[in-house]
Amino acid sequence: MTDYDVLAEVYEWLISDAKLPPADFAASFDDVLSLLPPNAHVLDCSCGTGQLAVGLAGRGMQVVATDASEAMVRRTAELSEEFGASVRAVRANWEELPDHFVDDTFDMVFCVGNSLHHAAGTTGRSAALESMSRLLRPGGRLVLTSRTWELVRSRGSRLDISNQLVRRNGRDAVVIYRWDIAPHWEDEHHIEIAIAQVDATGSVQVRSELLSCWPYQYEQLNADLHRVGLRTEASTFNLEAENYMLVASKE
Template sequence: MTSYNELGEVYEWLISDAKLSPVEFAASFDDALGLLPSDAHVLDCSCGTGQLSVGLAIRGMEVAATDASEVMVRRTQELAQEFGTLVRTLRAAWEELPDHFDDGTFDAIFCVGNSLHHADGASGRLGALQSMARLLRRGGRLVLTSRAWELVRARGSRLDIADRLVRRNGVDAVVIYRWEIAPHWEDEHHIEIAIAQLDGDGAVRVRSELLSCWPYRNDELAAELRLVGLRTEVNTFSLGAENYTVVASKV
């Protein structure tokens, strides 16, 4: 079961230095943002701790931020307050989005942070994409980032321990990933992520969570985007790259 109730409290240790600032996080999507009006109505539907949502609001966009995790929604609210920005926040899973927003509401929808693999299998993923597509206006764009699961599966089950400390708010931590790679693509996979914080008194405090995920091939994602009425404009997938970005427009 994926909730991010534990990891949500320490998620900043999982964000790269280059994207920790909301301004810098939003700037990493400058190519896609350049296609939008400055006052665009956007949805960040896997908002995490809010760096992208707040960065978009700083740019003057009208921003709604949703996440299936209550902790993530709270942390996005807190970050918006810290920066004095207006972000509409609510807890909602992808399949619940049409219950909260009218069809054709948004100029752009962001689903970033490698979140789509948490959708429950091919049917759950297609349902998530259908919900997002419904909320886009015609010509609006979905911006999605993904792990390259072809590479993840090729490496197999393993333990990845970071080779450097990550410092956030004056606290150092080691980040550990434990991958459980199932025999078949369609099977449920697991990632256990642990943040081992080194307290000032020398004690180690560990927060960890076991996350469920259902991987997919890049060509499967491309086909599913077409099925929900989205035309791919950008796909940075390449063999050997850890992550990629897809931008698709509603036809």
Template structure:
């Protein structure tokens, strides 16, 4: 999985206003959180800067936050300390998770933030899903969010510049996405994300990173989930909407 180390310092400018705080991020998943038993064991398997993991811990869950990026893990730990949230962190990519946990350790695994496309190709994606499935207890659920890659690919290679500044903690930033769309689905694609932050003294801090990704069709994802023992229970997929959520249950 690709790192995000360069973007970790400015990652809050990439999070939507509605999910900026841990409580708000967790509230976005109220429907699935309501399915959990008391004192549930939950894994946030691509935790980023920790908003969701810390939000879940604030609800009294036993939370583990994992990420392939050491910098993201440090930011998650810092946020947990700031909000006095109790959680465990593990630096690991998806394929490494079974090295850290016994099978059937969790009631729910989250893989959100449009992260799965960083798994390398169909084989890497299947290995990631297999790892997450192994960690779920029977009847446990995987909660996954994804870009609608059918729409992304239809737009072709392009430069997307946000039409307004994003304000976080009194500072503004301009967010830019540059898409490199390969000719074929199975080929490596690229997204370059740049955040230009304007500091109080007028100086501009720019952080950018070129990220590899391997897109997938919605139907392809459904077949892969089924192949690792997960049944799609709910999906918000709409081919005309930019993103969707899938909830899949372990048989």
């Protein structure tokens, strides 16, 4: 797993303006949230800095947020306190989830923010999905967002530099992605993400982190879900789109 401990401190520069307010992030999932019962129990695994978890708690849901990064869990707890939201934040990677929670606990599990590709290969991805499936109640749903890796790999190794400054907390930054695309799907790939912050004097401070990832094809993801007892219910997958959302229900 990748820790994101460096990027955790500047992660808000990677979140779009539309999803930075917790209520707005939660609202982007209105269609699936409408399927939940009142006072639903929800798990946000790979919670990042907690925008979604806090937004869900603001709707009266019983929310647990987990992440493999201690720094991300800390920032989620801080955001929860800032908004007066009741969120239980726990440091745990996917494989450790069954050690913290009883099977069949949650009505919905979120795994969003393009996080699943950090699971190490087919074995790691299957283990992650198995853990999430175990924690869902029968009929519960997994909500997953993913990069369209078919599109990412077609572009090859490259450097992507944002064409405009991003402003957060009164500071501007340029976001840079360096993609190291391996020859084969099953090989370890790398993404280096750099956030170059510019202060009022023109000085630049750069924070970067090299992240490992193991891409997967959409058909492979569906097969992995089926193996762990999840059935794809809805999907926005499009080979020409950068990202997609998939909703799978527990059989």
